[in-house]
Amino acid sequence: xxxxxxxxxxxxxxxxxxxxxxxxxxxxxxxxxxxxxxxxxxxxxxxxxxxxxxxxxxxxxxxxxxxxxxxxxxxxxxxxxxxxxxxxxxxxxxxxxxxxxxxxxxxxxxxxxxxxxxxxxxxxxxxxxxxxxxxxxxxxxxxxxxxxxxxxxxxxxxxxxxxxxxxxxxxxxxxxxxxxxxxxxxxxxxxxxxxxxxxxxxxxxxxxxxxxxxxxxxxxxxxxxxxxxxxxxxxxxxxxxxxxxxxxxxxxxxxxxxxxxxxxxxxxxxxxxxxxxxxxxxxxxxxxxxxxxxxxxxxxxxxxxxxxxxxxxxxxxxxxxxxxxxxxxxxxxxxxxxxxxxxxxxxxxxxxxxxxxxxxxxxxxxxxxxxxxxxxxxxxxxxxxxxxxxxxxxxxxxxxxxxxxxxxxxxxxxxxxxxxxxxxxxxxxxxxxxxxxxxxxxxxxxxx
Amino acid sequence: xxxxxxxxxxxxxxxxxxxxxxxxxxxxxxxxxxxxxxxxxxxxxxxxxxxxxxxxxxxxxxxxxxxxxxxxxxxxxxxxxxxxxxxxxxxxxxxxxxxxxxxxxxxxxxxxxxxxxxxxxxxxxxxxxxxxxxxxxxxxxxxxxxxxxxxxxxxxxxxxxxxxxxxxxxxxxxxxxxxxxxxxxxxxxxxxxxxxxxxxxxxxxxxxxxxxxxxxxxxxxxxxxxxxxxxxxxxxxxxxxxxxxxxxxxxxxxxxxxxxxxxxxxxxxxxxxxxxxxxxxxxxxxxxxxxxxxxxxxxxxxxxxxxxxxxxxxxxxxxxxxxxxxxxxxxxxxxxxxxxxxxxxxxxxxxxxxxxxxxxxxxxxxxxxxxxxxxxxxxxxxxxxxxxxxxxxxxx
Numbered sequence: 001x002x003x004x005x006x007x008x009x010x011x012x013x014x015x016x017x018x019x020x021x022x023x024x025x026x027x028x029x030x031x032x033x034x035x036x037x038x039x040x041x042x043x044x045x046x047x048x049x050x051x052x053x054x055x056x057x058x059x060x061x062x063x064x065x066x067x068x069x070x071x072x073x074x075x076x077x078x079x080x081x082x083x084x085x086x087x088x089x090x091x092x093x094x095x096x097x098x099x100x101x102x103x104x105x106x107x108x109x110x111x112x113x114x115x116x117x118x119x120x121x122x123x124x125x126x127x128x129x130x131x132x133x134x135x136x137x138x139x140x141x142x143x144x145x146x147x148x149x150x151x152x153x154x155x156x157x158x159x160x161x162x163x164x165x166x167x168x169x170x171x172x173x174x175x176x177x178x179x180x181x182x183x184x185x186x187x188x189x190x191x192x193x194x195x196x197x198x199x200x201x202x203x204x205x206x207x208x209x210x211x212x213x214x215x216x217x218x219x220x221x222x223x224x225x226x227x228x229x230x231x232x233x234x235x236x237x238x239x240x241x242x243x244x245x246x247x248x249x250x251x252x253x254x255x256x257x258x259x260x261x262x263x264x265x266x267x268x269x270x271x272x273x274x275x276x277x278x279x280x281x282x283x284x285x286x287x288x289x290x291x292x293x294x295x296x297x298x299x300x301x302x303x304x305x306x307x308x309x310x311x312x313x314x315x316x317x318x319x320x321x322x323x324x325x326x327x328x329x330x331x332x333x334x335x336x337x338x339x340x341x342x343x344x345x346x347x348x349x350x351x352x353x354x355x356x357x358x359x360x361x362x363x364x365x366x367x368x369x370x371x372x373x374x375x376x377x378x379x380x381x382x383x384x385x386x387x388x389x390x391x392x393x394x395x396x397x398x399x400x401x402x403x404x405x406x407x408x409x410x411x412x413x414x415x416x417x418x419x420x421x422x423x424x425x426x427x428x429x430x431x432x433x434x435x436x437x438x439x440x441x442x443x444x445x446x447x448x
Numbered sequence: 449x450x451x452x453x454x455x456x457x458x459x460x461x462x463x464x465x466x467x468x469x470x471x472x473x474x475x476x477x478x479x480x481x482x483x484x485x486x487x488x489x490x491x492x493x494x495x496x497x498x499x500x501x502x503x504x505x506x507x508x509x510x511x512x513x514x515x516x517x518x519x520x521x522x523x524x525x526x527x528x529x530x531x532x533x534x535x536x537x538x539x540x541x542x543x544x545x546x547x548x549x550x551x552x553x554x555x556x557x558x559x560x561x562x563x564x565x566x567x568x569x570x571x572x573x574x575x576x577x578x579x580x581x582x583x584x585x586x587x588x589x590x591x592x593x594x595x596x597x598x599x600x601x602x603x604x605x606x607x608x609x610x611x612x613x614x615x616x617x618x619x620x621x622x623x624x625x626x627x628x629x630x631x632x633x634x635x636x637x638x639x640x641x642x643x644x645x646x647x648x649x650x651x652x653x654x655x656x657x658x659x660x661x662x663x664x665x666x667x668x669x670x671x672x673x674x675x676x677x678x679x680x681x682x683x684x685x686x687x688x689x690x691x692x693x694x695x696x697x698x699x700x701x702x703x704x705x706x707x708x709x710x711x712x713x714x715x716x717x718x719x720x721x722x723x724x725x726x727x728x729x730x731x732x733x734x735x736x737x738x739x740x741x742x743x744x745x746x747x748x749x750x751x752x753x754x755x756x757x758x759x760x761x762x763x764x765x766x767x768x769x770x771x772x773x774x775x776x777x778x779x780x781x782x783x784x785x786x787x788x789x790x791x792x793x794x795x796x797x798x799x800x801x802x803x804x805x806x807x808x809x810x811x812x813x814x815x816x817x818x819x820x821x822x823x824x825x826x827x828x829x830x831x832x833x834x835x836x837x838x839x840x841x842x843x844x
Contacts, residue, residue, distance in 0.1 A: 255453075
């Protein structure tokens, strides 16, 4: 393997950078680091950003990904997640660090094993010398003509405080830059190198910056030099795979067949709307009833509506049962409406006014005075002895309704509960279904 | 045997059965169930799923993953597609196999998060710079959520292009009964792979063994080699030569852009997918897609039960526009008695009707014949178009 490694990772192309620009120095250091690390070119990906340094990937014999401005860390994350053993090296400028700030922060938090080289020359060199997130306060650029009022972003401190495994600050002229890149590559963590440079086209002429003042500027802006942070944390791409490894081989999302073991005499579409409140188990009741219908050989659909909040407001479930496949799932007029709460009544107002003398309306005692042309049945579940009548209102009322409507056997509901719910919740709900239905039996004097 | 299942579950299962092994997404109603399914299920098949920091990161990670050999899926809603926009362009330029679920919302911006909607038809086609083609499919049943997701992966792999699956809350989150035996299982053919590197070839000078961006012929995607694989791969969002190196050479730039167009446009008939329910001598042809096609199917049944003749065309592939199928349906079931009226029904104010008009009017002009009347049936109030609304449009 070693015999096959190249003597240089550079190809024959010449760098395109301006005279005096630091980019070539950083790339030469990267080349030396790759040689020293004996990196397999076919197991190494350079991911570049937009800007002058974004041209860099064209000068190496490794894999290269040149994407959109500021997103290099996110592409690199996708690459690393699929193949955690790859050397993934991100080459970005201070511009990319700014526009892609969210990616930088989150890659550091994850400690995903990317080596990020920031070619930091304090301005946008490719587009005409505009200020960036790292332009020092007072720095003159084409968009901060009387001096930058903003504070420069401390990239190293930012990634370190957010969990990066390695962070270093220096310049393109540092003799040990290649060694630092080797250390970063070997760190198996999110490693960021904030490499300060001279942009001879724009920043240097406007700010009289030299190699010497580049070094002293670190003190002026109050940023640490050398290794700013080093921490041992699990590398994310491997950690994520390890976290999922115990589930490998388990069946994933297989069909869950409902074998019809009950029968229904229903010969047309029947529409049932359950109107209650969030937290009142409206949707889970509807889901159970839908499964019960399918267990009875019917086709069923269920559509829920609720406000964007989760634990307040109304909760409405619309069910359609049919002996045939159901195409259109909208409901203009329910055949039966179950009102569980005042919030449900308000949300179901349009259904309530659509009811006819053929419709059924099932309500709890609070709606005893509600005027309707429908066949209205009022059920008082306080007599059942069920604890938490309000919490279980939807299941109680729907159980009673199904007992009256006789669309399919209540045993189908019990079977639906048994197949999806665990003990002791299943036992509790089975008891609620029995109590709800029993209220009907008492009321209609049919015995249970 | 039947199951009681929602569209999001069917899409997730379709993706898993299609060999999807990477997902990145960000929570957004009504697409969130896809994120939850994939986070839970992908580790079981050795894949990786991640909740990214935002939508831009989601699609960026998917692009990086796909070019490392993964079959990648992401899911969002219209506002998220807005944030995907620039990277959709990158995926087109870089010929990235990628499936994007768009669970649409009603109206612009935050819009109606939890209402049925079909307003992103033109957006997914024209939502990135340059104007180059993508593929978009629209399931109109839970069973199709499964089969069209498989097909989306097949098309993404074969054409190396982003494929959208256009759905909405009503399709994703509502429960339906499905005959398990009736799930169609279209094949998922893998992207064409680059030949193995000759032994002894380091592949360090790409021209020696493999050019990642040589289109031969011009209308076919180039063979694929993954990052970390046998060949050195250069990927770039810039106009590029056969090596993946930035170029301004007019010949090469022209070839590249023509290639990106023709690999879809020249193969539109392979991508085209509709369900044509045509009746001889029908004067009216109903055209719809997605959730709205269900009301259309019911209306057609009702109309025929009343003795009316009517044809119905459910469009499953919205982009490229299925021109052949549209014209075939407009010509009538027998092919020689064209319909007099076409009704294009959708939950927007005429986005797909614009395409139908374009195709049909061009055909009528070519053949020097009177074009059928084309009318729109629209609804943008968050409610479904009803079968009754369809019935009112039928000219018997």
